[in-house]
Amino acid sequence: MSALAPSTQFNRDADRVTHDLRHRGLIQKALGGYYVKRDQQKAKFNDWQEARTLAGEVKYEAINHLDKYLIQFADAISARGAKVFWASDGAEANAHICRIARENGVKSVIKSKTMTGEEIHLGPALEKSGVEVVESDLGEFIVQLREEPPYHIVFPSMHLSRQEVSEVFERKLGSEPADTPEELTMIARGVMRQKYCTADMGISGANFAVADTGMISITENEGNARLSTALPKIHVAIVGIEKIIPRLEDLALLLPMLATAGAGQPITCYNTMLGGPRQPGEIDGPEQMHIILLDNQRTRILADPEQRDSLHCIRCGACLNVCPIFKNVGGHAYGTTYQGPIGSVITPHLRGLQSWKHLSNASSLCGACTETCPVKIDLHHHLLQNRRNAVQGKPRWWEKWMWKGFDFLMTKPALYRWAAPLGRIGMIFYPIVERTPLDPMKYWTKTREFPPLATYSFKEYWRNRKQN
């Protein structure tokens, strides 16, 4: 992480990536296939739009009775022997997980994909306390080797070509150069299988926490989460409190929707529900299961009824995939755990509005995110609300005066009539400063032509027309 201010870092990286044609090619290729598959799957639904409404309703019910459902979930899963720990923030969660590791003499951890774990920097915290951590999701494994954060909440290594993956495998794993995704995947498979069998602890996230039966539900394609939660003797699941859903049956709707919106699949390869450690009569499964229920500012979003529905998010990543800003600036430019529109909406709540308000301005307000969201979160309006809240919290004097001046000019027709020809005179001299540091429009003219003022106004045109 750089020490730059978030907005400076965003502007710098966004500018660089936008001009990177190689990056653009990779992203367009990856997403092109996604759009086709997603539309095919959506078309199989009797009614995708009504399914979205119902999914939105399920999450609304859960989030607006969060206390009731969390208690129900915690009681039910504890009854089958899981230990539930409630953490206010990342530090509390990490300290507890490190304590579990220490008390059980854990030396190595196999981790399946968890964005909540990324959010609280769980991996580095464990490594600092002397535990080896291996990411088992292939994409996460690749970015871990490259020592960079995930690029996308669902497709962590989407920005890399096979050559780059081969290069990092050669450098870090000492493997032979490989040039097909198949060979590269098999190299990772070989490394990982030994880790599953020998790791002392498996760490996972959860896509849903089911209140009525007390289970977590994990969605994946690779099987790494199933292995990480079945073989090691301890399983720790880190669960954001907003992951709750009321009933097990709700998964019959949400699992197909998550897969369709997120990856254009009818359902992902493995959807696993876990309601406790190894039970009496079972032959395998972890001896201990720990659930970490994490707040980490989620209750702050909850306290804002206007944006509360951003807690409905099921982290499918669909809003990233359709966002023109994401496609141009890429996932790393955001500098956040959650990228794209949903990241721009919630990061100001998680990390502070004034430092992260710039993300809400990086939007064309086209509404593609809102339209695609499988649980109907009103994303692009939330970006506007963040802009409003940021200005109300910390008004900018020059902006205030600018609008005052504009207001003054526009409400006085006589003055406006004089000002227009003045502007035209200004245009004659404008080329002298255009694209220089003195250019008052320099941010605009960097990538665009400044349009010339009309030679006469509509009012003048109308007056002349009538005279003829």
Added chain:
Amino acid sequence: MQIEPITDSRDKILARIREALQTTAPKRHLHAPAGVATRGHGADDTVHGTPQEWLPPVPATQDEKLALFEKNSADLKTRVVLCANDAAVTAALTELASAENWKRVASHRFPVGHAAILASNLSVTWVDEGYAVGELESADAGITGCECLVSQTGSILVTASSSGGRALSVLPPHHVVIAHRSQVVGDLSEALAVAKRSNGGTAPAFLSFITGPSRTGDIERILVLGAHGPKQLTVLVVG
């Protein structure tokens, strides 16, 4: 060693939640443009209907359900073999064993497949009384039963009791499922009901919907089978 008591933030978090929920949030997801009639919800702000109305449709008869299961499985690279009887299952297993040169498989005792597995003369590691991880990892295939097969998605629902524990269906490189034709159900919600029923009315502690062999698209979004779990998935349907 003195064990320090573990205190967490349960009460603080619940207090924050309750305070936040004092204000009601708008039901924004229900908003439809004015004058547009939507089928899903009425003026009383409640959603009518069940997921079944909106999800991909499921046919009515058992034969059609099996046909849809076969079609969805083929799309996701699961191989489905219809077997008339136990002898046909045995033949299918023997054929797979010689085609892939299996030395040893891992399995458990389950009604639909047990006789056929015994008759196939495969060398079997039985996991019913527990197993060593290394032994399971080095098996050429895992042969399991299941709770049911899901027509709508082409999924197989496994539980610890129906499928030999939590790892047998995911660790060996080839997963073979033996199921009876009558085990095909319509959708996920029916499948969950089946699992609850066979566990005495409550959901078992481990449930997994398996849909196709393990896969990844993490390198250039190109599909590769066998990322971590089985590279192949075969379903033998008896009856």
